[in-house]
Amino acid sequence: MRMPRFLSRSAAMIDDRTGLITATQGAMYHRVPRNAKWWYVFGSATLMFFIIQLVTGVLLTTLYVPSAAEAYSSLVYIDEKVPGGWMLRALHGWSSNAMCVMMLIHMTQVFLHGTYKYPRELTWVAGTLLCLTTLALAFTGQVMRWDSNAYWGLGIGAAIVDRAPFIGNWLRAIVLGGPDISGATLSRFFALHVFILPGAAIALIGLHLMLVLKNGISEMPKPGAPVEPETYREEYHARIKKTGVPFFPDAARRDMVFCGAMLIVLIGIAAWFGPFGPGPVPDPTIIEVSPKPDTLFLWIFAVLALLPPNTETFLLLAGPPVIIGFLAALPFISPTGERAPSRRPLSVVILVAIVTALGVLTVLGEYEPWSPRMRAWTSDTTPVEYVKHRSPLELQGALQLQYAQCRNCHSIGGIGGKRGPALDAVATRLSWDQLVRQIQQGGGNMPAYGKNLSSAEVEALVAFLSTLDDQAQPALIPGAMEAQPARDESPTVADASAAP
Amino acid sequence: MSDHEAQTPATEGDAANPCENCEANGGKGRRGFLFAAGTTLLTVGGGLAAVPIVTVAIDPGEAPNPNRWISLGKASNFKPDQTVFVKFIMPWSSPTDGETNQNACYVRCVEPGKFQVFAINCAHLGCPVEWFAQSRLFMCPCHGGVYYEDGSRASGPPPRGLFEYEWRITDGNLEVFAGRLPGLQEGP
Amino acid sequence: MRLGLICLLGTTVLVGGCNDLPGKPPPNPAPVIPANTSAGFEAIYAERCAGCHGNNGVLGAARPMRDADYLQSIPRETLFAVTRNGVPGTRMPQMGGDAVDPIPDDVLHKFIEGMVDTWGVLKPGEPRPSRGIAWKHVPGSGDASRGAAIFEAKCVYCHPAQMKASAAYDLDRPGTVTDPLVVGSVVDPFYLRLVSDQHLRSSVVYGRADLGMPGAAGPFRSPDGKEVAEPLDAEAVADLVAYMISFRDEWPTRAEKKDGAP
Structure with a gap:
């Protein structure tokens, strides 16, 4: 054309x-x-x-x-x-x-x-x-x-x-x-x-x-x-x-x-x-x-x-x-x-x-695993298996875990923040005393809660955390009274919280 | 491509020496004067025009000192041992600022008459920190900076504690010296 | 020609049917669901309450809210006040008022309304674990020594002060118990410092059906694990609470600062 x-x-x-x-x-x-x-x-x-x-x-x-x-x-x-x-x-x-x-x-x-x-x-x-x-x-x-x-x-x-x-x-x-x-x-x-x-x-x-x-x-x-x-x-x-x-x-x-x-x-x-x-x-x-x-x-x-x-x-x-x-x-x-x-x-x-x-x-x-989840503490539920067969003190510890915003950085049952380690098996890694020290003194990118928690709060929290052993043991161990050896004789927790 | 290259030798001769009769400074006599006058006029004119251009380009809004005393309400409204979130209006605002003419801070009443006023901006990269009254911590949603209730750094990437505003009490009102977005470097 | 037609059709669909495409943005701001409806209340609950009170109001670490007897008994103003201001000294945080990011009061009123209307409906003829016993704790009421006797008879099997003293203690596997009902002490001083007197009374009156704990209506367990059908009356509830409270400051004796106890 x-x-x-x-x-x-x-x-x-x-x-x-x-x-x-x-x-x-x-x-x-x-x-x-x-x-x-x-x-x-x-x-x-x-x-x-x-x-x-x-x-x-x-x-x-x-x-x-x-x-x-x-x-x-x-x-x-x-x-x-x-x-x-x-x-x-x-x-x-x-x-x-x-x-x-x-x-x-x-x-x-x-x-x-x-x-x-x-x-x-x-x-x-x-x-x-x-x-x-x-x-x-x-x-x-x-x-x-x-x-x-x-x-x-x-x-x-x-x-x-x-x-x-x-x-x-x-x-x-x-x-x-x-x-x-x-x-x-x-x-x-x-x-x-x-x-x-x-x-x-x-x-x-x-x-x-x-x-x-x-x-x-x-x-x-x-x-x-x-x-x-x-x-x-x-x-x-x-x-x-x-x-x-x-x-x-x-x-x-x-x-x-x-x-x-x-x-x-x-x-x-x-x-x-x-x-x-x-x-x-x-x-x-x-x-x-x-x-x-x-x-x-x-x-x-x-x-x-x-x-x-x-x-x-x-x-x-x-x-x-x-x-x-x-x-x-x-x-x-x-x-x-x-x-x-x-x-x-x-x-x-x-x-x-x-x-x-x-x-x-x-x-x-x-x-963004480094970001705290700001609403985790009120929205992320404690897994049901961690609520059943827990002592009253341990349940208060589970509440303390929410209340102190631990969940904003730590997950249990796969939900919660990712900044800190998941806590499902924390009892297999840390002993009772190590848990107390970690909570009170912080470290490894965790703030020290020492001055913000009463001894009863720490006690309850650690009692609950001590039950988180990745389900390795049967849930019929009410941990609070037995997990802490000789608690009646030496109130180490109260001592630690009294220290600055 | 080849067409283009075929043409270049012809033009190149001109381009290499575009003005065979020219001399440095535009020549002598009248021509030299005109060239010098032109250069001077353009330089002076350009310099004058540059004043408003550069001023606006550098900073259309900054006053010599952007901070002003801003009242946050009666000092007695703040209860001891409590940290509360308080909004205020920035002292420097233009009609088009919209919501951004507001800002906020955290007022911590240490004891009656003694305060700490924290900026909401994280000292790491300026994201808004949130106060958690239960754990007595400030947490930042961006990169996980955490501060204690007195504003000191607890963990995470911030290089320092929270920024604090100066405060004073005038006629029973708590006032803060604010206006500038807090940053690692102090005011202008 | 055919290609042209397809193109024309495609353009028409694209321009004319834009509003039906999946990419159309939702309304902004998103419409607010009123908090007194079931969906509106549940959305707020999931964001603000589920962490402690459990998904759908049961099996959380804190008291279940899907408890018709409880929601019917507690006045709405009390539910509102507790949610708005929290309970100082316990793990119940402040959700309204001058908290950071508070729930506004009007929304909170509707929220309580939505919760009571959704979860607080008692079916006709449904037994009430509380037997209608008053919800409110009266400070100073009850007799601790009478409470001790009731505790020994009805509570100690599931709540032994020392696990080793429990009838269900498993001698073959030290540290464990044979009966899942046995959960541990409620006279632990640390536990008692973390909870309010009202919490103790509410627990006794309404129980925790989701975890198998009976309310005042029972049935309870005798120290050797047998069922005891006889319910608690109002006086026994007060006595039990007084008994538990008496342990709060017992040990350790050290005076503590900033303790959680009221």
């Missing part, structure tokens, strides 16, 4: 004056390696999700009110009153996650295949900056939700910034836009989320794509074919000229299939799971919250819980620059040599270690 004459003439005129069509065609038909197959679709998918973010994001700004007083109600309004509004929020939220996932897979592939080596070093650097921008967009997007997680997430961010020596306080004021988290804070993050960061992302994507076009798409790595800067370009162009295929339509087919499939999956997920939040209102006087970041940042949440306190500030402040610096410097650390993963065992080991660490930390962050 031939183009009508007037159309082709107009096209020629536009191209003559702007050069746009030639440039586009140059990009579309540039030759890419024949073996650039399914491994290469993730960059395109990242771009597609970014475009979805732009479209849904712009629409959301027509509905969202970036005022701390009204943001929350405008979100509820979008969810409940605007036709298709919740779907728009769901698409924006899930597409953000999808973009990050695709970006991380893309980065992993580039790292694994050594694509960052000569001459594509700066493409990688631009990619690293894009990665940071994307993560920043994801974090600031979480703030846009303006619920209690957003509020306390900002509090955590402020507390980290505050730890910087000398400039911490000043830096914190810049981040929060004032002495505390307030309307100014939301406005700042709104400006970041809808103007500054997307602008940076668009500019960096342009740079990234320009560099991809300039240096060409890399071939699949071949073991025994190291990158040598003296000859690489020449050889690459020769090979591409001989065996390469035009990007459109040859390579683009796979991109189109993958992106299309991902788009439909995204819509399905958004329709099924709906939008993220908003959670409880961002009222700092409502403290019955358990602040937790989105899945993407759970690993940071886990790191913050697990860092040793004495090196925490140093690691918090020095860690990010070192990690980012290492990422950006990677192509300059090893700019040449083998690209095939089979010839780069160290890189593979590093990659596996990073992926494993992030995976484990994310899972830990999801279960």
